[in-house]
Amino acid sequence: MGSMKTLKFKFYKHKRNRYLKRTINAAGAIYNHCIALHKRYYRLWGKHLNCAKLQSHVAKLRKRNPLWQSVGSQAVQDICQRIEKAYQLFFKHNKKKVRPPGFKKVKKYKSFTLKARAGYKFLGGNRVKIGSRVYQFWKSREIEGTVKTLTIKRTALGELFMVVVVDDDSNPEIEVKTGKIAGFDFGVKTFLTCSDGHKIESPQFFKQSLNAIKKASRQHSKKLKGSSNRERARKNLVRKYEDISNRRRDWFWKLAHELTDKFNILCFETLNLKGMQRLWGRKISDLALGEFLQILEWVAKKKGKQLVFVDQWYPSTKTCSGCGHILESLNLSVREWRCPSCQSINGRDENASRNICAVGASTVGLGDVSRATPAIAV
DSSP states (O other): OOEEEEEEEEBOOOTTHHHHHHHHHHHHHHHHHHHHHHHHHHHHHSSOOOHHHHHHHHHHHHHHOHHHHTSOHHHHHHHHHHHHHHHHHHHHTGGGTOOOOOOOOGGGOOEEEEETTOSEEEOSTTEEEETTEEEEBOOOSOOOSEEEEEEEEEOTTSOEEEEEEEEEOSOOOOOOOOOOEEEEEEOSSSSEEETTSOEEOOOOHHHHTHHHHHHHHHHHHHSOTTSHHHHHHHHHHHHHHHHHHHHHHHHHHHHHHHHHHHOSEEEEEOOOHHHHHHHHTHHHHHHOHHHHHHHHHHHHHHHTOEEEEEOTTSOTTTBOTTTOOBOSOOOTTOOEEEOTTTOOEEEHHHHHHHHHHHHHHHHTTSSOGGGOTTEEEO
16 A cells, blocks of 8 residues: 655646636636535525535536536535535534635635546646646656546636645655654744754744735735735735745755654654644744644655654653652743752753653653553654
8 A cells, every 4th residue: 555645736827727727716616506505405404415415416507507517527526525524524523613614705716626537637748638628737756656636726826736646656765773762842932842952943934024024915905906906916915925835844844854864763742733823823823833743744654764742731841851750830931940859950841852752762662661651653
């Protein structure tokens, strides 16, 4: 069984691309129509509309609407399935204030997905046939493995990308065993504190570009609604946000490779990101810890390295890494504390990272097994 791999390619700019944009708009119209049907069905019968019923109804409507026919039947099925999934999540987490899927602006609708070799065909070189037309894309890498889905995505700048999901049968890279294990503690001021004492500061890309964002945002709000100047200002603002996102992601990939080259087993604490967001706001969004962990997990899997996640309720900060004494409480403002049992001075983040490392080591059987309970190896 191979692993799933996602590849992203940018389309060449061409007049022909307007057909793809028109198809995305049509997919947006179908999505909104399906949402309206769901709402009406619930109002009339007090029941959830079955996905198969919705698909057969939309298939009949497609025959009468030439614009809807430009969206392949596979893409229409995918829209119905996505709405079904969103409703299932809504019913499951209703008490947690999860909202049901709602209407979307057709202009802001982003993508449509084609599955199982239907509606597209890769031609030689950098050409792909979607529907009846051939498009060119920047082929930055070879597409190896079995193509599972092909998604056409439109960005806020109006650029078009092709996202290909492949079942990659190739063997992962040969792992280089360093035999090293490390624990890491996330922080707001220091991005990562390693159990070997090494600290990694976050470049805080959003904070760096905040003045430029504010200026671009002011320029946008001053322009007359509906004017081409406002559209130009909107694109300028979007470019600023995209630049931040790209720089941050580039830094994450480099850091993930650096850490996985250095260590064999990496131990982290599971984080309540939503709670942290409520407490720290923009700072947590700028650090994007969730995105970093996703990238690190992918790189570790590729290189045959192991990630261990320690339970967020484990008192890593309040436990003395020297003797195991646990404090009753520790204020967030306290950066250093003296252990009342062994008198050692513990730096808040360094102490937590050493504890996370100890728990992780015991989980994979490298240390004191009595501390293994609050961790999960991935």
